[in-house]
Amino acid sequence: MIPPAFDYARPSSVDEAVRTLAGAGDEAKVLAGGQSLLPLMRLRLAYPELVVDVGRIPELRGVREDGDTLVIGAMTTHHDVIADPLVRRHAGLLAAATATVADPAVRHRGTLGGSLAHADPAADLPAVVLALDGELVAQGPGGRRTIPARGFFVDFLQSALAPDELLVEVRIPKADGWGFHYEKFHRVAQAYAIVGVAALVRRDNGQIAETRIGLTNMGATPLRASAAEHALSGAGDPDAVARAADSAAEGTRPARDTAASPEYRAHLARVLTKRAVLAAAGMG
Ligand code: FAD
Secondary structure, X not given: OOOOOOEEEXXXXXXXXXXXXXXXXXXXXXXXXOOOHHHHHHOOOOOOOEEEEOOOOHHHOOEEEXXXXXXXXXXXXXXXXXXXXXXXXXXXXXXXXXXXXXXXXXXXXXXXXXXXXXXXXXXXXXXXXXXXXXXXXXXXXXXXEXXXXXXXXXXXXXEOOOOOOEXXXXXXXXXXXXXXXXXXXXXXXXXXXXXXXXXXXXXEOOEEEEEEEEEEOOOOOOEEOHHHHHHHOOOOOHHHHHHHHOOOOOOOOOOOOOOOOHHHHHHHHHHHHHHHHHHHOOOO
16 A cells, blocks of 8 residues: 655754654654554555654764763664664663564664654563663753653553654663563564563672563553562572562553453563563573
8 A cells, every 4th residue: 555645854953853843733753764654654544744754864873872871862773773882781681672673674774763752562672661761862842851761651652752852862771780681472583572571680699689670562551560570679599580470460451462362461471571580680
């Protein structure tokens, strides 16, 4: 199918992009890698009157350090995130999870910012950025604002971004000294997760001192497994981890679809949390 007719703008700076969005109201859509937006337009599930292509704005790409924080431009592709030495050194969880996204063709076009702005609970990176306690920086007509990942994912395919705001960068606190692992359960290679679990673990004297767990596809938004995070504190062996992981699905409302029932997703969340935490803690 072909999309309905639309106007097209290709700004060359963030300021120009924001001015263009502000002038178009609700009728404009930002185009990043196009891996989610273009299929939706072809299926006529999205029909923007104006497409604002931000693919030629150099300041939106790349990774830099800002003290204890990694700053990743919204238009940095999945491929470039995986290959970046700073990401691999300070946010290995993000590199590892991004490597499970789709296939090389999608990873060369799709962007970190596009994946987060799309706010699909089945996508891998929202739960990962949530576990990493990331922050998202948006620029609109009133200037810049920083939104914690915990407040960014509002509902199914709905983020806290206003229609005239551009996501410009993602700020990730360096996770040096944390073990990490991403467990993704899918039926076929390169597919979306039926359930995914992102785990970060900090150990102290052989015991788990702190855990952060992000859940993919366990509700309308990515979620933190807060009950399991709490229960894992002080766990010192695989049996204790398994007992704590039993609370991984607490407070979630997973969907029923052709891939799985809510009960099966809850079961997966418990099993994958146990595996991800054991791997992240080096107890596997
Ligand atoms: P686009 O499609 O260009 O945009 C997506 C949405 O975000 C649009 O609404 C757009 O307006 C908005 N947007 C984009 N950038 C900005 C910005 N800077 N500011 C404001 N709004 C913005 N993802 C996974 O996580 N795991 C998978 O296994 C997976 N498998 C896939 C398989 C296939 C075959 C395909 C086509 C996609 C798959 N994806 C998967 C999705 C992929 O990761 C996309 O890259 C991602 O969802 C969207 O990124 P994009 O850069 O292409 O954004």
